[in-house]
Amino acid sequence: MASALQILIDGISVGSLYALxxxxxxxxxxxxxxxxxxxxxxxxxxxxxxxxxxxxxxAIMFIGDWPWPLxxxxxxxxxxxxxxxxxxxxxxxxxxxxxxxxxxxSFGLSYVIQNAIIIIYNARPxxxxxxxxxxxxxxxxxxxxxGLQVVTIVVALGLLAALVLFLRKSRFGVQMRAAAExxxxxxxxxxxxxxVIGTAFxxxxxxxxIVSLLFLCQVxxxxxxxxxQLMLIAFIATVIGGMGSLVGAVVGGYAIGxxxxxxxxxxxxxxRYFRDAFVFGAVIIILLARPQGLVVTRAAxxxx
Amino acid sequence: MxxxxxxxxxxxxxxxxxxxxxxxxxxxxxxxxxHSSSFDRTVVDLLIRVVFVVGLYIFIGNSGVVxxxxxxxxxxxxxxxxxxxxxxxxxSFFMPGLPQFMLDTTVPPPIATFISGLFAAFFALxxxxxxxxxxxxxxxxxxxxxxxxxxxxxxxxxxxxxxTSTMTxxxxxxxxxxxxxxxxxxxxxxxxYQISRFGLMLRTSREDEIAAKAxxxxxxxxxxxxxxxxxxxxGLAGSLYAHFLGxxxxxxxxxxxxxxxxxxxxxxxxxxxxxxVIGVVxxxxxxxxxRQLERGIEIGSASIALPGGAQEIGLGIAMxxxxxxxxxxxxxxxxxxxxxxRAMEKPERxxxxxxxxxxxxxxxxxxxRHQSKVIKQEG
Numbered sequence: 001m002a003s004a005l006q007i008l009i010d011g012i013s014v015g016s017l018y019a020l021x022x023x024x025x026x027x028x029x030x031x032x033x034x035x036x037x038x039x040x041x042x043x044x045x046x047x048x049x050x051x052x053x054x055x056x057x058x059a060i061m062f063i064g065d066w067p068w069p070l071x072x073x074x075x076x077x078x079x080x081x082x083x084x085x086x087x088x089x090x091x092x093x094x095x096x097x098x099x100x101x102x103x104x105x106s107f108g109l110s111y112v113i114q115n116a117i118i119i120i121y122n123a124r125p126x127x128x129x130x131x132x133x134x135x136x137x138x139x140x141x142x143x144x145x146x147g148l149q150v151v152t153i154v155v156a157l158g159l160l161a162a163l164v165l166f167l168r169k170s171r172f173g174v175q176m177r178a179a180a181e182x183x184x185x186x187x188x189x190x191x192x193x194x195x196v197i198g199t200a201f202x203x204x205x206x207x208x209x210i211v212s213l214l215f216l217c218q219v220x221x222x223x224x225x226x227x228x229q230l231m232l233i234a235f236i237a238t239v240i241g242g243m244g245s246l247v248g249a250v251v252g253g254y255a256i257g258x259x260x261x262x263x264x265x266x267x268x269x270x271x272r273y274f275r276d277a278f279v280f281g282a283v284i285i286i287l288l289a290r291p292q293g294l295v296v297t298r299a300a301x302x303x304x
Numbered sequence: 305m306x307x308x309x310x311x312x313x314x315x316x317x318x319x320x321x322x323x324x325x326x327x328x329x330x331x332x333x334x335x336x337x338x339h340s341s342s343f344d345r346t347v348v349d350l351l352i353r354v355v356f357v358v359g360l361y362i363f364i365g366n367s368g369v370v371x372x373x374x375x376x377x378x379x380x381x382x383x384x385x386x387x388x389x390x391x392x393x394x395x396s397f398f399m400p401g402l403p404q405f406m407l408d409t410t411v412p413p414p415i416a417t418f419i420s421g422l423f424a425a426f427f428a429l430x431x432x433x434x435x436x437x438x439x440x441x442x443x444x445x446x447x448x449x450x451x452x453x454x455x456x457x458x459x460x461x462x463x464x465x466x467x468t469s470t471m472t473x474x475x476x477x478x479x480x481x482x483x484x485x486x487x488x489x490x491x492x493x494x495x496x497y498q499i500s501r502f503g504l505m506l507r508t509s510r511e512d513e514i515a516a517k518a519x520x521x522x523x524x525x526x527x528x529x530x531x532x533x534x535x536x537x538x539g540l541a542g543s544l545y546a547h548f549l550g551x552x553x554x555x556x557x558x559x560x561x562x563x564x565x566x567x568x569x570x571x572x573x574x575x576x577x578x579x580x581v582i583g584v585v586x587x588x589x590x591x592x593x594x595r596q597l598e599r600g601i602e603i604g605s606a607s608i609a610l611p612g613g614a615q616e617i618g619l620g621i622a623m624x625x626x627x628x629x630x631x632x633x634x635x636x637x638x639x640x641x642x643x644x645x646r647a648m649e650k651p652e653r654x655x656x657x658x659x660x661x662x663x664x665x666x667x668x669x670x671x672x673r674h675q676s677k678v679i680k681q682e683g
Contacts, residue, residue: 035441090624090628093628094627094628094631096631097627097631098631099441100370100570100574101570101627101631101632103370104566104567104570104571104623104627105623105624105627105628107563107566107567107623108567108619108620108621108623108624108627109620109624110620111563111616111617111619111620111623112616112617112620112621112624114616115613115616115617115620116613116617118613119611119613119614119617228559232448235445236445236448236449239441239442239445240445243441243442273456273460274456274457274460275456276452276453276456277452277453277456277457280449280450280452280453280456281449281453283445283446283449284434284435284446284449284450284453287435287438287442287445287446287449288434288435288437288438288446291437291438291439291442292442293442
């Protein structure tokens with residue numbers, strides 16, 4: 001029983017990370033129809049922001065040594081600035097482009113950011129330990145849960161609640177939901193396109209920074225491609241959740257996290273290496289069964 | 305085409321594949337004249353990329369569905385080649401899981417190449433029958449999921465694929481002329497397909513899926529046909545690649561390949577065959593120039609070299625700039641024809657339609673009505 005609960009907590013904690021990342025991808029997709037491949041690099045930037053830019057092999061802590069509230073804020077601000085610069089330089093001139101063009105442009109951008117990181121910091125992974133206290137396990141009865149997992153789950157739930165409040169109660173949030181539903185109509189009713197898109201990028205960057213720090217805490221190493229895998233999973237989560245639906249993005253993130261963890265445990269030994277094949281096979285099956293995703297939004301429904 | 309058409313006017317009408325092939329022949333001839341082995345490798349690499357990207361174009365360009373999965377077909381083709389003609393002596397040692405008849409036979413390279421293409425096409429038939437029912441971004445994700453599944457299986461199925469280690473000992477068969485021949489073949493097949501009724505039906509569904517269905521087009525079937533054909537060429541490209549390097553490993557056929565080839569297609573112009581070929585030529589040329597600059601050039605007595613990594617950054621920036629200033633790619637989604645000054649098609653008027661695309665949600669299919677005029681002229 002305890003082990004089943006433990007596996008579930010494992011899955012929920014992994015799923016929380018995916019759900020946050022998926023929200024970041026989904027927010028920008030909702031307003032801009034942009035599949036942002038550079039999102040993974042926003043995540044990477046969040047971690048690299050902690051160390052002094054240098055090509056040395058060992059990481060020299062800079063922001064990483066600050067007390068945690070300052071550390072989180074500083075990292076988030078740096079990622080937000082990077083995201084806004086990217087929007088201004090690349091995506092703003094492409095406002096009228098087709099989704100395929102936007103996607104390839106974001107891929108080009110991702111390529112540039114990754115290689116800029118390689119030039120500045122050098123290509124080798126560097127060990128960066130933050131918040132070692134979180135590695136200690138919390139024991140409840142015969143259940144031992146790493147503190148990091150608890151923190152990940154709590155942070156994710158807190159941010160989800162805050163985001164829901166923001167989207168429902170604040171002016172920007174309402175505008176953003178309107179824009180996600182029908183951008184043209186929202187603009188006609190006085191929504192400022194660039195403000196909404198900018199806000200989406202800022203929130204998405206903030207989520208990227210949080211995901212980055214939680215992930216870094218878990219792996220303890222920064223590398224220039226650390227965000228890529230997370231971004232791909234986040235992107236898939238938004239699609240199986242339902243394009244343009246934020247609830248869907250969260251559902252998709254948790255589904256992949258929990259499903260992946262369960263498969264890891266339940267698959268027989270000799271098939272365990274093939275776990276990702278099963279996860280992605282399941283993605284295909286979900287899409288075939290529900291092409292619009294698990295949560296269908298009004299905007300995604302086919303109109304003739 | 306009317307019967308009274310003379311040979312000359314027929315050639316002029318269908319000059320696109322000829323012009324594109326001549327461009328490639330020219331590149332191959334320059335490589336022959338140069339006698340530089342590194343330049344020669346670049347050119348063979350370029351020609352293999354042309355085969356792959358033209359294959360990619362057959363599906364993406366005609367159907368409008370972006371596929372992230374074609375690298376899987378290339379891998380399937382490359383490994384199928386290894387299974388057929390690799391290292392006859394040590395085959396049973398490296399790949400003990402193969403069926404006995406495959407261990408015993410060694411197929412001559414040209415036949416192996418062809419069979420590899422067919423094998424990839426057959427796999428596309430199996431997978432495509434399911435995922436071609438999807439449209440838009442869901443279809444793209446499904447192809448990506450297929451790529452991951454194939455990659456994971458090939459990485460871990462040690463007894464057949466040598467796992468993540470490299471498979472070596474595939475005979476060198478691909479040289480400049482073989483690659484050129486296959487590239488020209490790919491261009492002609494892609495052209496014939498796109499002006500055939502099947503190609504036109506699929507293009508109709510790209511412009512407006514619902515209208516196409518209403519006109520009696522079997523959208524799923526037509527997509528599947530294009531998917532199979534494009535997988536065939538991706539498989540051929542994989543086989544050429546295996547026969548060129550002599551060694552293959554799964555990592556060569558994953559995200560990097562997917563992205564760089566998609567970038568080539570989009571930068572060239574994803575809705576025209578010329579775009580596919582020109583995109584490969586331009587990006588390959590750019591990469592080569594940047595690589596030379598990175599190595600350093602002599603100007604007078606001073607030597608200038610870009611720092612390492614500048615090549616990738618330069619490529620990324622160039623891609624973004626092309627997309628910002630020419631959103632429909634270098635060719636603007638039009639075909640190159642001879643004589644160059646006499647464009648066969650009027651420019652596509654999609655600017656206002658493009659705007660509707662970003663500022664409102666999918667489905668994209670219903671937003672491209674204006675282009676349908678162009679299709680009729682192509683035939």
